[in-house]
Amino acid sequence: MSPRVLIIDDEPALCAGLSSFLEDEGIGVQIAASGAEALALAEQNNGLQLCILDMRLPDIDGNQLALRLHQLDPSLRFLIHTGSAAYSPPDSLQRLGISERDVFSKPLLDMGLLVDAIKRLLHD
Amino acid sequence: MKDFSSPAARVRFWNDDPRVKAIVGSAADGIIGIDTRGMIEMFNPAAEKLFGYNADDVIGRNVKYLAAPEYQRDHDQYLRNYLESATAKVIGIGREVKGQRKDGSLFPMYLSVGEIKIDGFHGFVGIAHDLSALHAARQQLAVTGELLQNIIDSMPSIIIGVDAEGHITHWNQLAAAEPRLAQPLEVGQRIDQCYPHLTNQLSRIETAILEQRTLVSQRISVPRDGEVGYVDVMVYPLAQGASAGAVIRIDDITERVRIEEMMIQTEKMMSVGGLAAGMAHEINNPLGIIAQGCQNLTRRLSAELPQNRQLADELGLDLALVERYMEQRGIHRFIDGISEGVARASQIIADMLTYSRRSASSFEPTSLVGLVETTLRLASHDYDLKRNYDFRKIRVLREVALSDDEIWCDRTAIEQVLLNLIRNAAQAMSRGEQQRTPQLTIRLSDDGPYIRVELADNGPGMDGETRKRIFEPFFTTKPVGEGTGLGLSVAYFIVHEQHRGSLRVESAPGRGSCFVMRLPRAPHTSSSQEASS
Numbered sequence: 177m178s179p180r181v182l183i184i185d186d187e188p189a190l191c192a193g194l195s196s197f198l199e200d201e202g203i204g205v206q207i208a209a210s211g212a213e214a215l216a217l218a219e220q221n222n223g224l225q226l227c228i229l230d231m232r233l234p235d236i237d238g239n240q241l242a243l244r245l246h247q248l249d250p251s252l253r254f255l256i257h258t259g260s261a262a263y264s265p266p267d268s269l270q271r272l273g274i275s276e277r278d279v280f281s282k283p284l285l286d287m288g289l290l291v292d293a294i295k296r297l298l299h300d
Numbered sequence: 301m302k303d304f305s306s307p308a309a310r311v312r313f314w315n316d317d318p319r320v321k322a323i324v325g326s327a328a329d330g331i332i333g334i335d336t337r338g339m340i341e342m343f344n345p346a347a348e349k350l351f352g353y354n355a356d357d358v359i360g361r362n363v364k365y366l367a368a369p370e371y372q373r374d375h376d377q378y379l380r381n382y383l384e385s386a387t388a389k390v391i392g393i394g395r396e397v398k399g400q401r402k403d404g405s406l407f408p409m410y411l412s413v414g415e416i417k418i419d420g421f422h423g424f425v426g427i428a429h430d431l432s433a434l435h436a437a438r439q440q441l442a443v444t445g446e447l448l449q450n451i452i453d454s455m456p457s458i459i460i461g462v463d464a465e466g467h468i469t470h471w472n473q474l475a476a477a478e479p480r481l482a483q484p485l486e487v488g489q490r491i492d493q494c495y496p497h498l499t500n501q502l503s504r505i506e507t508a509i510l511e512q513r514t515l516v517s518q519r520i521s522v523p524r525d526g527e528v529g530y531v532d533v534m535v536y537p538l539a540q541g542a543s544a545g546a547v548i549r550i551d552d553i554t555e556r557v558r559i560e561e562m563m564i565q566t567e568k569m570m571s572v573g574g575l576a577a578g579m580a581h582e583i584n585n586p587l588g589i590i591a592q593g594c595q596n597l598t599r600r601l602s603a604e605l606p607q608n609r610q611l612a613d614e615l616g617l618d619l620a621l622v623e624r625y626m627e628q629r630g631i632h633r634f635i636d637g638i639s640e641g642v643a644r645a646s647q648i649i650a651d652m653l654t655y656s657r658r659s660a661s662s663f664e665p666t667s668l669v670g671l672v673e674t675t676l677r678l679a680s681h682d683y684d685l686k687r688n689y690d691f692r693k694i695r696v697l698r699e700v701a702l703s704d705d706e707i708w709c710d711r712t713a714i715e716q717v718l719l720n721l722i723r724n725a726a727q728a729m730s731r732g733e734q735q736r737t738p739q740l741t742i743r744l745s746d747d748g749p750y751i752r753v754e755l756a757d758n759g760p761g762m763d764g765e766t767r768k769r770i771f772e773p774f775f776t777t778k779p780v781g782e783g784t785g786l787g788l789s790v791a792y793f794i795v796h797e798q799h800r801g802s803l804r805v806e807s808a809p810g811r812g813s814c815f816v817m818r819l820p821r822a823p824h825t826s827s828s829q830e831a832s833s
């Protein structure tokens with residue numbers, strides 16, 4: 177079964193670019209434009225394995241969202257894709273196993289690195 | 301001729317005439333009569349008071365015991381010399397000597413000695429004028445003068461006293477040490493002859509005295525070590541009268557002006573940083589869209605991806621032909637160009653974001669020598685075809701004189717600073733018609749609680765205008781696309797704001813550039829920093 181990844185970002189063009197690249201890699205992709213949408217999708221429990229998470233969403237702070245998603249499904253893994261250069265995961269997220277190397281700054285000049293990280297996390 | 305061979309006759313000579321006796325007795329100065337061997341024969345009341353002896357105590361004794369010990373030894377010789385060859389030390393003239401009182405205390409006196417030779421009588425008369433009071437006054441004056449001089453010497457300003465015409469009357473140490481002096485200070489010299497840059501103060505001196513008010517000229521630019529320095533000049537009028545004049549005070553405020561300028565720089569950077577922090581997110585998103593778009597374009601136009609081949613087959617499209625078409629029309633060049641543009645733009649945003657972080661994130665003990673070596677290695681890989689410099693052509697000299705090379709710093713940030721300085725030097729040295737072998741000297745030395753890092757290149761250097769502005773954000777002399785003008789301002793910010801060190805440059809056209817960085821060895825917290833500084 178191909179891995180299932182949820183891209184959470186309120187910028188549609190960015191989601192489109194990312195999902196195209198991941199699909200070409202044979203990765204199944206879903207998209208959520210807000211925290212509410214992401215939570216709804218996770219609740220359906222349709223085999224999501226990993227979330228690519230923007231930190232600045234219209235309805236909820238990215239850190240909060242990660243914690244809520246984790247509560248819904250503790251097996252979910254996370255990659256952070258953020259526009260603020262100085263981001264580093266707070267303790268609450270580090271406890272979920274999210275570390276500096278799971279953080280990717282926009283603009284993502286090489287999406288190949290993101291693909292590598294997805295493979296790393298899902299094959300652990 | 302009378303006979304003065306008997307002592308009684310000689311005593312009579314001194315005392316017989318009542319009028320002479322009255323004069324001698326009422327004189328305010330000590331008057332002492334002696335014979336040719338120096339024996340005292342007459343001692344007036346003033347002498348009694350001066351030396352503390354009664355006349356009866358001293359009459360018949362040698363006069364030399366009234367002098368300070370250092371005069372006593374040679375006294376007999378004086379008299380003999382005078383009698384034999386008429387060489388006079390005091391006789392017939394007078395001089396200042398030291399007397400000795402009965403209690404052994406010494407005092408200054410003016411002693412004049414006359415010779416008496418009449419009617420067969422031969423002797424000398426000495427008149428002793430007490431100089432104690434005069435000496436005390438003189439000494440008081442000297443002490444006061446010295447005190448005043450000390451006071452004006454201890455002032456942290458140049459202080460020069462002038463008369464109404466601007467002729468120098470006084471000055472303090474700082475004034476004499478002033479390196480801009482056209483000629484040594486001298487009383488009576490006009491002030492502008494010694495300080496040419498004060499020429500236009502002459503009329504102000506006059507005004508200050510005439511109107512009895514202080515005149516202040518601020519931020520006058522003056523030459524200083526081949527650069528521009530700044531001084532404040534104040535003219536204080538002295539109270540009018542016989543000694544009408546003024547005091548000129550000059551304060552060197554170059555350092556203050558420089559700090560102010562640097563603070564303005566920092567302010568600018570902080571506001572750029574604040575702006576960048578606010579808009580980074582907004583800009584990074586569209587940049588992400590462009591960057592990802594380029595990557596998808598490249599990949600989806602390639603014949604290697606199975607999905608591409610499958611769709612092409614379905615559509616009856618020859619992908620190999622498409623690739624050849626793109627090759628010949630240079631499509632990939634455009635796409636690469638776009639990617640590169642994005643990379644550059646995102647670097648600019650990242651640089652600007654540095655200014656929004658006053659403190660660096662991760663300080664750790666670091667070997668500075670190691671850090672320099674790592675950076676040199678990085679720089680040597682970073683030969684850049686487009687900017688056409690080749691680091692391998694540069695001779696790198698290292699001069700390390702450190703007791704201990706460990707400092708507390710943010711490794712990556714200081715590496716970024718060093719890399720920036722080294723790159724700039726390399727670019728500068730490869731620019732233009734440089735004849736010499738490009739040479740970069742890196743010096744590390746102790747500097748109190750700091751480590752001093754100097755990076756000196758033998759490139760073209762820079763003129764004063766450039767030098768003044770290099771730490772400004774976005775100041776560059778390089779063509780668009782080659783320089784953003786952020787490198788040095790970011791370096792400045794990292795060193796000053798994040799590490800509480802300092803970064804400055806010494807440079808002149810044709811003389812290369814030397815960047816001097818000082819980094820504190822020990823960690824700082826913002827509060828302990830306040831306390832220790």
Ligand SMILES: Nc1ncnc2c1ncn2[C@@H]1O[C@H](COP(=O)(O)OP(=O)(O)O)[C@@H](O)[C@H]1O
Pocket residue numbers: 720724725726728757759760761762766770775776777778782783784785786787788789812813
């Ligand atoms: N070693 C050097 N020799 C001569 N000029 C220099 C040197 N380093 C920096 N400069 C000058 O300072 C300017 C600003 O440098 P910097 O802030 O690093 O921006 P950039 O390198 O992008 O121009 C440069 O454009 C150059 O004119």
